[in-house]
Amino acid sequence: MTLDDNDALPPRDFWSLRNLMVSRKETLPKRLAQVAIYAVANPDDVAFGTAASIAEKAEVQPSTLVRFAQAFGYQGFSDLQAVFQDRLRDRTSNYSERLSSLRSHVAGDSKSATLFAGFCKAAERSVGSLRERVHVEQIDEAAALLARAETIYLIGQRRSFPVTSYMSYAFGKLGVKSVLVGSAQGNDPETLSFATPRDAAIAISFTPYASATLNYARQINEGGTPLVVITDSPFSPLIPKIGVWFEVVEADYEGFRSLSASMALAMTLTVAVAEARRG
Amino acid sequence: MTLDDNDALPPRDFWSLRNLMVSRKETLPKRLAQVAIYAVANPDDVAFGTAASIAEKAEVQPSTLVRFAQAFGYQGFSDLQAVFQDRLRDRTSNYSERLSSLRSHVAGDSKSATLFAGFCKAAERSVGSLRERVHVEQIDEAAALLARAETIYLIGQRRSFPVTSYMSYAFGKLGVKSVLVGSAQGNDPETLSFATPRDAAIAISFTPYASATLNYARQINEGGTPLVVITDSPFSPLIPKIGVWFEVVEADYEGFRSLSASMALAMTLTVAVAEARRG
Protein backbone atom coordinates (compact mmCIF):
# COMPACT_ATOMS: atom_id res chain seq x y z
CA MET A 1 0.00 0.00 0.00
CA THR A 2 1.87 2.97 -1.26
CA LEU A 3 -0.10 5.26 -3.47
CA ASP A 4 -3.75 4.59 -2.91
CA ASP A 5 -3.56 5.43 0.75
CA ASN A 6 -7.09 6.69 1.10
CA ASP A 7 -9.36 4.12 2.60
CA ALA A 8 -12.52 6.02 1.72
CA LEU A 9 -14.32 5.32 -1.52
CA PRO A 10 -13.50 7.68 -4.37
CA PRO A 11 -15.98 10.47 -5.09
CA ARG A 12 -18.64 9.69 -7.65
CA ASP A 13 -19.66 13.23 -8.56
CA PHE A 14 -17.49 15.71 -10.31
CA TRP A 15 -17.50 18.54 -7.83
CA SER A 16 -16.46 16.39 -4.90
CA LEU A 17 -13.65 15.04 -6.99
CA ARG A 18 -12.66 18.50 -8.07
CA ASN A 19 -12.46 19.73 -4.50
CA LEU A 20 -10.47 16.68 -3.54
CA MET A 21 -8.03 17.28 -6.36
CA VAL A 22 -7.60 20.90 -5.33
CA SER A 23 -7.02 20.07 -1.68
CA ARG A 24 -4.71 17.14 -2.26
CA LYS A 25 -2.66 18.83 -4.95
CA GLU A 26 -0.12 20.13 -2.45
CA THR A 27 0.79 16.71 -1.13
CA LEU A 28 0.79 15.02 -4.52
CA PRO A 29 3.98 14.05 -6.37
CA LYS A 30 5.07 16.34 -9.13
CA ARG A 31 3.57 14.56 -12.13
CA LEU A 32 0.36 13.69 -10.38
CA ALA A 33 -0.05 17.31 -9.36
CA GLN A 34 0.47 18.19 -12.98
CA VAL A 35 -2.39 15.91 -13.90
CA ALA A 36 -4.59 17.44 -11.21
CA ILE A 37 -3.99 20.91 -12.58
CA TYR A 38 -4.79 19.83 -16.10
CA ALA A 39 -7.89 17.94 -15.05
CA VAL A 40 -9.26 20.90 -13.11
CA ALA A 41 -8.59 23.28 -15.97
CA ASN A 42 -9.77 21.05 -18.82
CA PRO A 43 -12.47 18.74 -17.50
CA ASP A 44 -14.05 18.47 -20.93
CA ASP A 45 -10.95 17.09 -22.50
CA VAL A 46 -10.63 14.54 -19.75
CA ALA A 47 -14.22 13.47 -20.30
CA PHE A 48 -13.80 12.76 -24.00
CA GLY A 49 -10.15 12.15 -24.68
CA THR A 50 -8.31 8.89 -24.61
CA ALA A 51 -5.60 8.24 -22.08
CA ALA A 52 -2.99 8.82 -24.73
CA SER A 53 -4.41 12.10 -26.01
CA ILE A 54 -4.91 13.50 -22.53
CA ALA A 55 -1.46 12.43 -21.46
CA GLU A 56 0.02 14.25 -24.38
CA LYS A 57 -1.80 17.49 -23.65
CA ALA A 58 -0.96 17.31 -19.95
CA GLU A 59 2.63 16.43 -20.87
CA VAL A 60 2.82 13.23 -18.88
CA GLN A 61 2.89 9.53 -19.68
CA PRO A 62 -0.35 7.58 -20.08
CA SER A 63 0.72 5.40 -17.21
CA THR A 64 0.79 8.47 -14.99
CA LEU A 65 -2.90 8.93 -15.63
CA VAL A 66 -3.61 5.43 -14.42
CA ARG A 67 -1.50 6.01 -11.34
CA PHE A 68 -3.30 9.27 -10.74
CA ALA A 69 -6.67 7.57 -10.84
CA GLN A 70 -5.50 4.87 -8.50
CA ALA A 71 -4.03 7.43 -6.11
CA PHE A 72 -7.55 8.73 -5.68
CA GLY A 73 -8.93 5.27 -5.08
CA TYR A 74 -10.32 4.55 -8.52
CA GLN A 75 -9.81 1.25 -10.16
CA GLY A 76 -8.18 2.75 -13.20
CA PHE A 77 -8.27 5.65 -15.56
CA SER A 78 -11.54 4.64 -17.17
CA ASP A 79 -13.20 4.53 -13.77
CA LEU A 80 -12.14 8.09 -13.06
CA GLN A 81 -13.06 9.23 -16.52
CA ALA A 82 -16.63 8.10 -15.95
CA VAL A 83 -16.98 10.78 -13.26
CA PHE A 84 -15.91 13.42 -15.73
CA GLN A 85 -18.39 12.11 -18.27
CA ASP A 86 -21.29 12.10 -15.86
CA ARG A 87 -20.77 15.77 -15.31
CA LEU A 88 -21.61 16.44 -18.94
CA ARG A 89 -24.26 13.78 -19.20
CA ASP A 90 -26.95 15.21 -16.96
CA ARG A 91 -26.63 18.78 -17.93
CA THR A 92 -30.34 19.32 -17.47
CA SER A 93 -30.52 18.10 -13.89
CA ASN A 94 -27.38 20.04 -13.25
CA TYR A 95 -29.05 23.11 -14.57
CA SER A 96 -32.07 22.96 -12.31
CA GLU A 97 -29.76 22.28 -9.42
CA ARG A 98 -27.83 25.35 -10.30
CA LEU A 99 -30.96 27.46 -10.45
CA SER A 100 -32.23 26.24 -7.11
CA SER A 101 -28.90 26.92 -5.48
CA LEU A 102 -28.96 30.38 -6.93
CA ARG A 103 -32.40 30.91 -5.51
CA SER A 104 -31.35 29.76 -2.08
CA HIS A 105 -28.46 32.15 -2.24
CA VAL A 106 -30.68 35.01 -3.13
CA ALA A 107 -33.15 33.91 -0.52
CA GLY A 108 -30.35 34.42 2.00
CA ASP A 109 -31.26 37.99 1.16
CA SER A 110 -27.83 39.41 1.76
CA LYS A 111 -27.30 42.67 0.00
CA SER A 112 -24.34 41.23 -1.87
CA ALA A 113 -26.43 38.42 -3.26
CA THR A 114 -28.87 40.88 -4.75
CA LEU A 115 -26.07 42.95 -6.19
CA PHE A 116 -24.39 39.95 -7.71
CA ALA A 117 -27.56 38.63 -9.27
CA GLY A 118 -28.39 42.10 -10.54
CA PHE A 119 -25.09 42.66 -12.27
CA CYS A 120 -25.09 39.20 -13.80
CA LYS A 121 -28.54 39.75 -15.14
CA ALA A 122 -27.64 43.18 -16.48
CA ALA A 123 -24.73 41.65 -18.35
CA GLU A 124 -26.89 38.99 -19.92
CA ARG A 125 -29.62 41.39 -20.90
CA SER A 126 -27.13 43.74 -22.46
CA VAL A 127 -25.72 41.07 -24.68
CA GLY A 128 -29.21 40.00 -25.61
CA SER A 129 -30.14 43.48 -26.70
CA LEU A 130 -26.88 43.82 -28.59
CA ARG A 131 -27.82 40.81 -30.71
CA GLU A 132 -31.06 42.47 -31.69
CA ARG A 133 -29.73 45.87 -32.53
CA VAL A 134 -26.51 45.21 -34.37
CA HIS A 135 -26.66 44.08 -37.96
CA VAL A 136 -23.92 42.17 -39.64
CA GLU A 137 -23.66 44.65 -42.48
CA GLN A 138 -22.67 47.34 -40.01
CA ILE A 139 -19.88 45.20 -38.69
CA ASP A 140 -18.66 44.43 -42.17
CA GLU A 141 -18.71 48.08 -43.09
CA ALA A 142 -16.89 49.14 -39.93
CA ALA A 143 -14.33 46.39 -40.28
CA ALA A 144 -13.64 47.32 -43.88
CA LEU A 145 -13.31 50.96 -42.96
CA LEU A 146 -10.90 50.22 -40.14
CA ALA A 147 -8.93 47.69 -42.16
CA ARG A 148 -8.19 50.41 -44.71
CA ALA A 149 -6.79 52.75 -42.07
CA GLU A 150 -3.09 53.28 -41.55
CA THR A 151 -3.50 54.11 -37.88
CA ILE A 152 -6.57 53.53 -35.72
CA TYR A 153 -7.18 56.12 -33.02
CA LEU A 154 -9.10 54.95 -29.97
CA ILE A 155 -11.15 57.58 -28.18
CA GLY A 156 -12.92 56.85 -24.92
CA GLN A 157 -13.14 58.37 -21.48
CA ARG A 158 -14.44 57.38 -18.09
CA ARG A 159 -16.70 54.38 -18.36
CA SER A 160 -15.72 53.77 -21.96
CA PHE A 161 -12.02 53.77 -21.28
CA PRO A 162 -11.89 50.10 -20.30
CA VAL A 163 -13.29 49.27 -23.72
CA THR A 164 -10.80 51.32 -25.68
CA SER A 165 -7.94 50.15 -23.51
CA TYR A 166 -8.93 46.57 -24.25
CA MET A 167 -9.00 47.30 -27.95
CA SER A 168 -5.61 48.91 -27.71
CA TYR A 169 -4.23 45.77 -26.08
CA ALA A 170 -5.89 43.44 -28.56
CA PHE A 171 -4.86 45.47 -31.60
CA GLY A 172 -1.32 45.37 -30.30
CA LYS A 173 -1.39 41.62 -30.04
CA LEU A 174 -2.82 41.34 -33.53
CA GLY A 175 -0.25 43.60 -35.09
CA VAL A 176 -2.67 46.40 -35.95
CA LYS A 177 -1.32 49.89 -35.44
CA SER A 178 -3.43 51.86 -33.01
CA VAL A 179 -3.14 54.81 -30.68
CA LEU A 180 -5.00 55.03 -27.40
CA VAL A 181 -6.32 58.48 -26.64
CA GLY A 182 -7.70 59.52 -23.31
CA SER A 183 -5.11 58.36 -20.87
CA ALA A 184 -4.01 60.91 -18.31
CA GLN A 185 -1.24 62.44 -20.35
CA GLY A 186 -2.93 65.54 -21.62
CA ASN A 187 -1.43 65.84 -25.07
CA ASP A 188 -4.35 64.15 -26.71
CA PRO A 189 -5.38 67.05 -28.95
CA GLU A 190 -1.93 67.14 -30.50
CA THR A 191 -1.88 63.38 -30.93
CA LEU A 192 -5.16 63.59 -32.78
CA SER A 193 -3.99 66.43 -34.99
CA PHE A 194 -1.81 63.92 -36.80
CA ALA A 195 -4.81 61.98 -38.01
CA THR A 196 -5.40 62.05 -41.77
CA PRO A 197 -8.29 60.86 -43.95
CA ARG A 198 -6.28 57.72 -44.54
CA ASP A 199 -6.51 56.87 -40.85
CA ALA A 200 -9.60 55.99 -38.86
CA ALA A 201 -10.87 56.38 -35.33
CA ILE A 202 -13.12 54.56 -32.93
CA ALA A 203 -15.04 56.68 -30.47
CA ILE A 204 -17.08 55.26 -27.60
CA SER A 205 -19.32 57.31 -25.37
CA PHE A 206 -22.65 57.08 -23.59
CA THR A 207 -24.90 59.59 -21.84
CA PRO A 208 -23.75 61.76 -20.25
CA TYR A 209 -21.22 62.12 -23.01
CA ALA A 210 -17.75 63.14 -21.91
CA SER A 211 -17.12 66.51 -23.51
CA ALA A 212 -13.56 65.68 -24.43
CA THR A 213 -14.67 62.65 -26.37
CA LEU A 214 -17.24 64.73 -28.24
CA ASN A 215 -14.68 67.34 -29.15
CA TYR A 216 -12.09 64.84 -30.26
CA ALA A 217 -14.58 62.95 -32.37
CA ARG A 218 -15.87 66.11 -34.03
CA GLN A 219 -12.38 67.43 -34.65
CA ILE A 220 -11.13 64.27 -36.22
CA ASN A 221 -14.24 63.71 -38.31
CA GLU A 222 -14.20 67.21 -39.70
CA GLY A 223 -10.62 66.66 -40.71
CA GLY A 224 -11.89 63.89 -42.95
CA THR A 225 -10.90 60.90 -40.82
CA PRO A 226 -13.68 58.30 -40.87
CA LEU A 227 -15.15 57.34 -37.54
CA VAL A 228 -16.63 54.21 -36.02
CA VAL A 229 -18.86 55.17 -33.12
CA ILE A 230 -20.34 53.12 -30.32
CA THR A 231 -23.01 55.04 -28.48
CA ASP A 232 -26.37 54.56 -26.87
CA SER A 233 -28.84 56.51 -28.96
CA PRO A 234 -29.61 57.46 -32.54
CA PHE A 235 -29.70 61.06 -31.30
CA SER A 236 -26.25 60.92 -29.81
CA PRO A 237 -24.10 63.94 -30.67
CA LEU A 238 -21.40 61.47 -31.56
CA ILE A 239 -23.05 60.16 -34.70
CA PRO A 240 -20.45 60.80 -37.39
CA LYS A 241 -20.76 62.43 -40.78
CA ILE A 242 -18.25 60.02 -42.25
CA GLY A 243 -18.32 56.52 -40.92
CA VAL A 244 -20.45 53.96 -39.13
CA TRP A 245 -22.20 53.95 -35.79
CA PHE A 246 -23.56 51.28 -33.50
CA GLU A 247 -26.38 51.59 -31.05
CA VAL A 248 -25.50 49.72 -27.89
CA VAL A 249 -27.86 49.87 -24.94
CA GLU A 250 -26.35 48.52 -21.78
CA ALA A 251 -28.72 47.38 -19.07
CA ASP A 252 -28.02 48.94 -15.73
CA TYR A 253 -28.42 47.92 -12.14
CA GLU A 254 -28.58 50.53 -9.42
CA GLY A 255 -27.31 53.08 -11.89
CA PHE A 256 -24.24 51.09 -12.82
CA ARG A 257 -24.36 50.13 -16.43
CA SER A 258 -22.95 46.89 -17.71
CA LEU A 259 -20.06 46.85 -20.14
CA SER A 260 -20.61 43.39 -21.55
CA ALA A 261 -22.30 44.42 -24.76
CA SER A 262 -19.74 47.09 -25.59
CA MET A 263 -16.96 44.63 -24.84
CA ALA A 264 -18.43 41.92 -27.01
CA LEU A 265 -18.85 44.35 -29.89
CA ALA A 266 -15.35 45.70 -29.36
CA MET A 267 -13.90 42.21 -29.55
CA THR A 268 -15.86 41.46 -32.69
CA LEU A 269 -14.63 44.61 -34.38
CA THR A 270 -11.05 44.06 -33.31
CA VAL A 271 -10.83 40.55 -34.65
CA ALA A 272 -12.85 41.38 -37.74
CA VAL A 273 -10.37 44.10 -38.64
CA ALA A 274 -7.44 41.76 -38.18
CA GLU A 275 -9.12 39.13 -40.34
CA ALA A 276 -9.95 41.68 -43.00
CA ARG A 277 -6.32 42.78 -43.09
CA ARG A 278 -5.15 39.24 -43.46
CA GLY A 279 -7.58 38.37 -46.24
CA MET B 1 -20.75 4.22 -55.14
CA THR B 2 -23.88 2.98 -53.47
CA LEU B 3 -24.41 4.37 -50.04
CA ASP B 4 -22.34 7.48 -49.58
CA ASP B 5 -23.98 9.23 -52.45
CA ASN B 6 -23.56 12.74 -51.11
CA ASP B 7 -20.59 14.48 -52.55
CA ALA B 8 -20.73 17.33 -50.03
CA LEU B 9 -18.62 17.23 -46.90
CA PRO B 10 -20.40 15.97 -43.78
CA PRO B 11 -21.60 18.54 -41.24
CA ARG B 12 -19.18 19.34 -38.44
CA ASP B 13 -21.59 20.79 -35.95
CA PHE B 14 -24.30 18.89 -34.20
CA TRP B 15 -27.32 20.87 -35.27
CA SER B 16 -26.58 20.72 -38.95
CA LEU B 17 -26.16 17.01 -38.60
CA ARG B 18 -29.35 16.70 -36.63
CA ASN B 19 -31.31 18.52 -39.28
CA LEU B 20 -29.76 16.40 -41.95
CA MET B 21 -30.67 13.22 -40.11
CA VAL B 22 -34.23 14.34 -39.68
CA SER B 23 -34.65 15.31 -43.30
CA ARG B 24 -32.98 12.24 -44.75
CA LYS B 25 -34.69 9.80 -42.43
CA GLU B 26 -37.52 9.11 -44.86
CA THR B 27 -35.27 8.00 -47.68
CA LEU B 28 -32.96 5.95 -45.51
CA PRO B 29 -32.97 2.14 -45.41
CA LYS B 30 -34.76 0.59 -42.47
CA ARG B 31 -31.83 -0.01 -40.13
CA LEU B 32 -30.14 3.26 -40.92
CA ALA B 33 -33.38 5.10 -40.22
CA GLN B 34 -33.50 3.24 -36.93
CA VAL B 35 -30.06 4.57 -36.09
CA ALA B 36 -31.08 8.08 -37.08
CA ILE B 37 -34.07 7.96 -34.76
CA TYR B 38 -31.99 6.69 -31.89
CA ALA B 39 -29.24 9.22 -32.49
CA VAL B 40 -31.66 12.12 -32.53
CA ALA B 41 -33.38 10.91 -29.39
CA ASN B 42 -30.27 9.96 -27.41
CA PRO B 43 -27.43 12.18 -28.54
CA ASP B 44 -25.72 11.88 -25.17
CA ASP B 45 -25.45 8.14 -25.43
CA VAL B 46 -24.00 8.45 -28.89
CA ALA B 47 -21.46 10.89 -27.57
CA PHE B 48 -20.21 8.68 -24.76
CA GLY B 49 -20.93 5.10 -25.72
CA THR B 50 -18.85 2.71 -27.74
CA ALA B 51 -20.00 1.43 -31.06
CA ALA B 52 -20.98 -1.86 -29.45
CA SER B 53 -22.99 -0.35 -26.60
CA ILE B 54 -24.83 2.06 -28.87
CA ALA B 55 -25.54 -0.67 -31.37
CA GLU B 56 -27.08 -2.77 -28.64
CA LYS B 57 -29.32 0.01 -27.36
CA ALA B 58 -30.39 0.94 -30.87
CA GLU B 59 -30.91 -2.75 -31.64
CA VAL B 60 -28.68 -2.86 -34.65
CA GLN B 61 -25.28 -4.28 -35.45
CA PRO B 62 -22.10 -2.28 -34.84
CA SER B 63 -21.33 -2.49 -38.50
CA THR B 64 -24.60 -0.72 -39.20
CA LEU B 65 -23.33 2.25 -37.25
CA VAL B 66 -20.28 2.43 -39.42
CA ARG B 67 -22.41 2.22 -42.51
CA PHE B 68 -24.64 4.92 -41.13
CA ALA B 69 -21.72 7.23 -40.59
CA GLN B 70 -20.41 6.56 -44.06
CA ALA B 71 -23.83 7.13 -45.55
CA PHE B 72 -23.56 10.69 -44.26
CA GLY B 73 -20.12 11.13 -45.67
CA TYR B 74 -18.07 10.52 -42.56
CA GLN B 75 -14.98 8.43 -42.61
CA GLY B 76 -16.28 6.08 -39.95
CA PHE B 77 -18.23 5.91 -36.77
CA SER B 78 -15.58 7.65 -34.69
CA ASP B 79 -15.60 10.57 -37.07
CA LEU B 80 -19.33 10.98 -36.65
CA GLN B 81 -19.13 10.50 -32.89
CA ALA B 82 -16.77 13.44 -32.60
CA VAL B 83 -19.59 15.72 -33.75
CA PHE B 84 -21.81 14.45 -30.97
CA GLN B 85 -19.04 15.00 -28.46
CA ASP B 86 -18.38 18.55 -29.53
CA ARG B 87 -21.94 19.39 -28.73
CA LEU B 88 -21.34 18.57 -25.07
CA ARG B 89 -17.91 20.06 -25.02
CA ASP B 90 -19.59 23.48 -25.25
CA ARG B 91 -19.05 24.52 -21.70
CA THR B 92 -15.97 26.67 -21.66
CA SER B 93 -13.31 26.85 -24.25
CA ASN B 94 -12.30 24.66 -27.10
CA TYR B 95 -15.33 25.36 -29.17
CA SER B 96 -13.25 27.69 -31.25
CA GLU B 97 -12.52 24.85 -33.61
CA ARG B 98 -16.17 24.02 -33.78
CA LEU B 99 -17.04 27.51 -34.90
CA SER B 100 -14.13 27.79 -37.25
CA SER B 101 -15.24 24.62 -38.95
CA LEU B 102 -18.73 26.05 -39.02
CA ARG B 103 -17.37 29.12 -40.66
CA SER B 104 -15.60 27.24 -43.37
CA HIS B 105 -18.81 25.39 -43.98
CA VAL B 106 -21.16 28.31 -44.15
CA ALA B 107 -18.75 30.06 -46.43
CA GLY B 108 -21.61 31.95 -48.02
CA ASP B 109 -22.32 33.59 -44.70
CA SER B 110 -20.25 36.52 -43.62
CA LYS B 111 -17.27 35.94 -41.39
CA SER B 112 -18.32 38.84 -39.22
CA ALA B 113 -21.61 37.19 -38.41
CA THR B 114 -19.83 34.19 -36.99
CA LEU B 115 -17.44 36.35 -35.03
CA PHE B 116 -20.24 38.39 -33.61
CA ALA B 117 -22.28 35.38 -32.60
CA GLY B 118 -19.19 33.78 -31.12
CA PHE B 119 -18.31 36.71 -28.90
CA CYS B 120 -21.89 37.21 -27.77
CA LYS B 121 -22.15 33.58 -26.85
CA ALA B 122 -18.83 33.63 -25.04
CA ALA B 123 -20.04 36.58 -22.98
CA GLU B 124 -23.24 34.85 -21.98
CA ARG B 125 -21.50 31.62 -21.21
CA SER B 126 -18.99 33.34 -19.02
CA VAL B 127 -21.62 35.01 -16.92
CA GLY B 128 -23.39 31.68 -16.55
CA SER B 129 -20.28 30.03 -15.26
CA LEU B 130 -19.68 32.94 -12.92
CA ARG B 131 -23.04 32.34 -11.31
CA GLU B 132 -22.17 28.74 -10.78
CA ARG B 133 -18.79 29.31 -9.24
CA VAL B 134 -19.04 32.37 -7.06
CA HIS B 135 -20.63 32.10 -3.65
CA VAL B 136 -22.20 35.02 -1.87
CA GLU B 137 -20.14 34.47 1.25
CA GLN B 138 -17.01 35.17 -0.74
CA ILE B 139 -18.40 38.44 -1.94
CA ASP B 140 -19.39 39.43 1.58
CA GLU B 141 -15.97 38.57 2.88
CA ALA B 142 -14.19 40.43 0.10
CA ALA B 143 -16.42 43.47 0.47
CA ALA B 144 -15.85 43.59 4.23
CA LEU B 145 -12.13 43.27 3.75
CA LEU B 146 -12.04 46.05 1.19
CA ALA B 147 -14.36 48.27 3.16
CA ARG B 148 -11.93 48.20 6.06
CA ALA B 149 -9.04 49.34 3.90
CA GLU B 150 -7.74 52.88 3.91
CA THR B 151 -6.53 52.67 0.33
CA ILE B 152 -7.38 50.02 -2.24
CA TYR B 153 -4.62 49.17 -4.69
CA LEU B 154 -5.72 47.85 -8.07
CA ILE B 155 -3.31 45.50 -9.81
CA GLY B 156 -3.92 44.28 -13.34
CA GLN B 157 -2.00 44.11 -16.59
CA ARG B 158 -2.76 43.37 -20.21
CA ARG B 159 -6.16 41.80 -20.56
CA SER B 160 -7.06 42.50 -16.94
CA PHE B 161 -6.26 46.17 -17.15
CA PRO B 162 -9.68 47.15 -18.50
CA VAL B 163 -11.21 45.63 -15.40
CA THR B 164 -9.00 47.40 -12.91
CA SER B 165 -9.30 50.64 -14.80
CA TYR B 166 -13.06 50.34 -14.60
CA MET B 167 -12.88 49.74 -10.88
CA SER B 168 -10.62 52.72 -10.51
CA TYR B 169 -13.20 54.88 -12.27
CA ALA B 170 -16.12 53.50 -10.29
CA PHE B 171 -14.36 53.75 -6.95
CA GLY B 172 -13.58 57.34 -7.76
CA LYS B 173 -17.20 58.11 -8.44
CA LEU B 174 -18.22 56.39 -5.23
CA GLY B 175 -15.73 58.24 -3.10
CA VAL B 176 -13.58 55.24 -2.30
CA LYS B 177 -9.88 55.91 -2.25
CA SER B 178 -8.03 53.69 -4.69
CA VAL B 179 -4.79 53.61 -6.62
CA LEU B 180 -4.48 52.08 -10.06
CA VAL B 181 -1.28 50.16 -10.61
CA GLY B 182 -0.08 48.93 -13.95
CA SER B 183 -0.43 51.90 -16.22
CA ALA B 184 2.58 52.77 -18.29
CA GLN B 185 4.26 54.97 -15.78
CA GLY B 186 6.81 52.58 -14.35
CA ASN B 187 6.94 53.66 -10.73
CA ASP B 188 4.57 50.92 -9.65
CA PRO B 189 6.89 49.11 -7.24
CA GLU B 190 7.40 52.30 -5.26
CA THR B 191 3.71 53.05 -5.25
CA LEU B 192 3.03 49.63 -3.83
CA SER B 193 5.71 49.96 -1.20
CA PHE B 194 3.46 52.42 0.58
CA ALA B 195 0.83 49.77 1.20
CA THR B 196 0.30 48.78 4.81
CA PRO B 197 -1.70 46.01 6.46
CA ARG B 198 -4.46 48.55 6.96
CA ASP B 199 -4.83 48.89 3.19
CA ALA B 200 -6.00 46.25 0.75
CA ALA B 201 -5.39 45.30 -2.85
CA ILE B 202 -7.27 43.73 -5.72
CA ALA B 203 -5.23 41.66 -8.15
CA ILE B 204 -6.61 40.27 -11.39
CA SER B 205 -4.76 37.90 -13.65
CA PHE B 206 -5.39 34.88 -15.85
CA THR B 207 -3.16 32.33 -17.57
CA PRO B 208 -0.60 33.17 -18.75
CA TYR B 209 -0.13 35.26 -15.66
CA ALA B 210 1.69 38.53 -16.20
CA SER B 211 4.85 38.27 -14.17
CA ALA B 212 4.62 41.83 -12.91
CA THR B 213 1.17 41.17 -11.48
CA LEU B 214 2.45 38.06 -9.73
CA ASN B 215 5.36 39.92 -8.21
CA TYR B 216 3.28 42.84 -7.07
CA ALA B 217 0.68 40.60 -5.51
CA ARG B 218 3.26 38.55 -3.70
CA GLN B 219 5.15 41.58 -2.51
CA ILE B 220 2.10 43.30 -1.14
CA ASN B 221 0.66 40.18 0.45
CA GLU B 222 3.90 39.34 2.24
CA GLY B 223 3.91 42.85 3.62
CA GLY B 224 0.67 41.97 5.35
CA THR B 225 -1.73 43.77 3.05
CA PRO B 226 -4.80 41.59 2.48
CA LEU B 227 -5.58 40.70 -1.10
CA VAL B 228 -8.70 40.07 -3.15
CA VAL B 229 -7.79 38.00 -6.17
CA ILE B 230 -9.70 37.28 -9.36
CA THR B 231 -8.09 34.46 -11.29
CA ASP B 232 -8.98 31.45 -13.37
CA SER B 233 -7.86 28.43 -11.40
CA PRO B 234 -7.61 27.15 -7.85
CA PHE B 235 -3.97 26.45 -8.64
CA SER B 236 -3.22 29.98 -9.73
CA PRO B 237 0.02 31.33 -8.28
CA LEU B 238 -1.98 34.38 -7.33
CA ILE B 239 -3.98 32.71 -4.57
CA PRO B 240 -3.22 34.85 -1.52
CA LYS B 241 -2.16 33.84 1.96
CA ILE B 242 -4.21 36.64 3.46
CA GLY B 243 -7.44 37.45 1.72
CA VAL B 244 -10.10 36.07 -0.58
CA TRP B 245 -9.97 34.70 -4.10
CA PHE B 246 -12.53 34.18 -6.84
CA GLU B 247 -12.42 31.64 -9.60
CA VAL B 248 -13.65 33.18 -12.83
CA VAL B 249 -13.53 31.15 -16.00
CA GLU B 250 -14.11 33.23 -19.09
CA ALA B 251 -15.21 31.45 -22.23
CA ASP B 252 -13.09 32.23 -25.22
CA TYR B 253 -13.65 32.49 -28.92
CA GLU B 254 -10.74 32.14 -31.29
CA GLY B 255 -8.39 32.58 -28.38
CA PHE B 256 -9.95 35.85 -27.30
CA ARG B 257 -11.41 35.49 -23.89
CA SER B 258 -14.50 37.32 -22.81
CA LEU B 259 -14.35 39.89 -20.04
CA SER B 260 -18.00 39.87 -19.10
CA ALA B 261 -17.73 37.68 -16.04
CA SER B 262 -14.78 39.57 -14.62
CA MET B 263 -16.56 42.84 -15.27
CA ALA B 264 -19.77 41.73 -13.60
CA LEU B 265 -17.87 40.54 -10.56
CA ALA B 266 -15.84 43.73 -10.48
CA MET B 267 -18.98 45.81 -10.48
CA THR B 268 -20.49 43.74 -7.74
CA LEU B 269 -17.42 44.14 -5.56
CA THR B 270 -17.14 47.83 -6.23
CA VAL B 271 -20.69 48.62 -5.28
CA ALA B 272 -20.66 46.16 -2.38
CA VAL B 273 -17.67 47.95 -0.90
CA ALA B 274 -19.33 51.30 -1.20
CA GLU B 275 -22.47 49.97 0.45
CA ALA B 276 -20.48 48.39 3.25
CA ARG B 277 -18.75 51.69 3.89
CA ARG B 278 -22.02 53.51 4.01
CA GLY B 279 -23.75 51.08 6.37
Add this chain to the structure above:
DNA sequence: CCGATGCCGGAATATTCATTCCATCAACCC
Protein backbone atom coordinates in the same frame (compact mmCIF):
# COMPACT_ATOMS: atom_id res chain seq x y z
C1' DC C 1 -41.43 -16.50 -61.35
C1' DC C 2 -36.63 -14.95 -61.79
C1' DG C 3 -32.61 -12.14 -61.99
C1' DA C 4 -30.53 -8.00 -60.07
C1' DT C 5 -29.69 -4.62 -56.75
C1' DG C 6 -29.01 -3.04 -52.46
C1' DC C 7 -29.29 -4.07 -47.44
C1' DC C 8 -28.18 -6.53 -43.41
C1' DG C 9 -26.07 -9.70 -39.90
C1' DG C 10 -22.16 -11.68 -38.13
C1' DA C 11 -17.59 -13.31 -38.15
C1' DA C 12 -12.73 -11.84 -39.05
C1' DT C 13 -9.30 -8.36 -38.70
C1' DA C 14 -6.44 -4.69 -37.73
C1' DT C 15 -6.13 -0.80 -34.63
C1' DT C 16 -6.20 1.47 -30.72
C1' DC C 17 -6.59 1.51 -26.06
C1' DA C 18 -5.85 1.02 -20.90
C1' DT C 19 -3.12 -1.24 -18.06
C1' DT C 20 0.92 -3.56 -16.14
C1' DC C 21 5.61 -4.27 -15.44
C1' DC C 22 10.31 -3.19 -14.90
C1' DA C 23 14.49 -0.43 -14.96
C1' DT C 24 16.06 4.00 -13.74
C1' DC C 25 16.11 8.01 -11.11
C1' DA C 26 15.64 11.23 -7.18
C1' DA C 27 14.94 12.12 -2.43
C1' DC C 28 15.47 11.04 2.17
C1' DC C 29 16.88 8.84 6.43
C1' DC C 30 20.18 6.47 9.14
Add this chain to the structure above:
DNA sequence: GGGTTGATGGAATGAATATTCCGGCATCGG
Protein backbone atom coordinates in the same frame (compact mmCIF):
# COMPACT_ATOMS: atom_id res chain seq x y z
C1' DG D 1 27.64 8.15 1.81
C1' DG D 2 25.17 3.90 1.16
C1' DG D 3 20.68 1.96 1.48
C1' DT D 4 15.81 2.34 1.13
C1' DT D 5 11.55 4.08 -0.39
C1' DG D 6 8.80 6.07 -3.60
C1' DA D 7 8.16 8.32 -8.24
C1' DT D 8 8.74 8.24 -13.10
C1' DG D 9 9.33 7.03 -18.08
C1' DG D 10 8.78 3.76 -21.48
C1' DA D 11 8.09 -0.61 -23.46
C1' DA D 12 5.21 -4.86 -23.29
C1' DT D 13 0.79 -6.92 -22.93
C1' DG D 14 -3.69 -8.27 -23.43
C1' DA D 15 -8.25 -6.61 -23.85
C1' DA D 16 -11.56 -3.93 -26.26
C1' DT D 17 -12.75 -1.39 -30.13
C1' DA D 18 -13.89 0.19 -34.87
C1' DT D 19 -13.85 -1.37 -39.19
C1' DT D 20 -13.93 -4.56 -43.17
C1' DC D 21 -15.56 -8.32 -45.60
C1' DC D 22 -18.60 -11.72 -47.29
C1' DG D 23 -22.59 -14.80 -47.50
C1' DG D 24 -27.39 -14.62 -47.34
C1' DC D 25 -31.72 -12.17 -47.68
C1' DA D 26 -35.46 -9.12 -48.97
C1' DT D 27 -37.22 -6.12 -52.46
C1' DC D 28 -38.34 -4.72 -56.89
C1' DG D 29 -38.77 -4.64 -61.88
C1' DG D 30 -39.45 -7.41 -65.80
